[in-house]
Amino acid sequence: MKKSGPIRIEHGSGGALSRELVEELIYPKLRTEAFPELSDASAIEPGSEFLITTDGYVVDPPFFPGCDIGRLAVFGTCNDLAVSGAEAVSMALGIIIEEGFLLEDLGRIIDSLADAAKSVHVRVVTGDTKVVPSGKGGGVFLTTTGIGRRIFPLPLTPRRIGPGDRILVSGPLGAHGLSILAAREGLPIGAGLRSDAAPLLPLCRELFTLGAELKFLRDATRGGIAAVLNEMAQDARWGVLADEAAFPIDADVRATADILGLNPLEIANEGVMVAAVSESTAERALALLRSHDLGRHASVVGIVTGERPAAVMMSTRIGGRRILDFPRGLLLPRIC
């Protein structure tokens, strides 16, 4: 990766360039012996039962069908903890507001955030507010940091997966990202779509009952399912064979994405996760997910293989095979 020159918007899209920026420019400077892997959520110190995660929310617009930046920040933060095996305990809230942003909109955002936090039993215990001059910000940015208590004892990282493991997706893809895009661009198509942002902990709790048969969990946000599967394959150094027809995608999402020339597998979600479980547990895992409303369209979408390590192959509807690549290019910026 280039380490000089201007940052491009693609560095933030959740695709290949995002990963390179973080893995090549940022992590190497911050990695320590005690924390050789920097992940979405880490123990606050080696061996601690408490995990910490942080996320910036720069979504544009801040209000969109089905959700808003405040609610999104709470669910996003709690979901990062949930897929790391932890139950959220408390949150810190950093707000950066651009001069001229309306106080009443800020009030609505904080109301929504507080409401979402209450719904998932997490308390906002500290915060910070900054104001930047007009033209030097983007309305409102939130950075929320969550503290969670570990409730699943094993790491849910790609390192635990192996050939034969089954890959599940917990729900329909793409509605969140497309609803934001439609709202931002004022598109007539997609106007009926609503973000399905939701807390994932209830689904995770079901899968935690599988014990060591549960190998990996990750919420499919920026870069969508395509990014998660590629990160998983690269970090595990195994291949993934996915079945294109098995991905749950609602008809209206598929139609909207087709018209816009977008791949639903690359669109961000907030309330959909990927799980990897042992072969013998796949049916049980699917039933557990489907026992919840949020998981009723869960599907087994693929298998971990020893072929083509680090790559994601997809068997297509017409019987062929193609690579499902790491998303490249612009995708949808500012959707989380």
Next chain:
Amino acid sequence: MKKSGPIRIEHGSGGALSRELVEELIYPKLRTEAFPELSDASAIEPGSEFLITTDGYVVDPPFFPGCDIGRLAVFGTCNDLAVSGAEAVSMALGIIIEEGFLLEDLGRIIDSLADAAKSVHVRVVTGDTKVVPSGKGGGVFLTTTGIGRRIFPLPLTPRRIGPGDRILVSGPLGAHGLSILAAREGLPIGAGLRSDAAPLLPLCRELFTLGAELKFLRDATRGGIAAVLNEMAQDARWGVLADEAAFPIDADVRATADILGLNPLEIANEGVMVAAVSESTAERALALLRSHDLGRHASVVGIVTGERPAAVMMSTRIGGRRILDFPRGLLLPRIC
């Protein structure tokens, strides 16, 4: 306070409007029974030995004499923990970068942040990076969240102070904020000033040996000493009588502030704190602070009184008395 209409830059200046924004619009929506007070650092859950603090850094420019945004973020976060009686354990780093910001500058910032973190023995254990379009950001914004372990058993809040307590300032005021202003505006005056941003934990540790005689600590960042003293007086519901001549202010800072029409007592610092201790301990506290290089110009600047509760009075150099008000108006935005 108005709860509608546009946010003004003064809402972020650390003065009266900042306090109103947070106390009237944000806190009431987030306060819970378990956390009735939202402070700079809070326990991660009731009774926990771990504290959490979060701060946004939007300083413009990101590099300035003596410091940069990365180093500032580490010291600022660790100082919030230190003055709350905790030793920093780990940090989460949220980065929001504007398209077009130079990768090499980002690299320098992360290097500096990593170096500062190492110097105070705190590990960055997780992070997040977002990119916003050109014109929708301000170069680089950092939001750092610190986790600390409590090493002083009592709360260091204004509620523990009472009449007769002495107020100390740990070092010379104003160099940090003025150095940023000079760098931002390219001022010929003040060009020799350097930020004195520094970690406060070593000074705090000295004062922790005073046990219950140590009542209150606060680092004097946005809004300067004037904001800290006024917040202290308002929250304690006691008065403060300060001695104008006792505030440690270097001659070059005083001269620069005079020319610019700024009050050094309202300028942000990062490496200077206010302490309140019992009357009988004041000399000992002063000696403890002065035993460190960073505290060698520490001074007793005032006394807590039963007169004029919630107000800060200042005995002036010419023998009069005047109110030292909560900073109002613009002050210096984007200095932390």
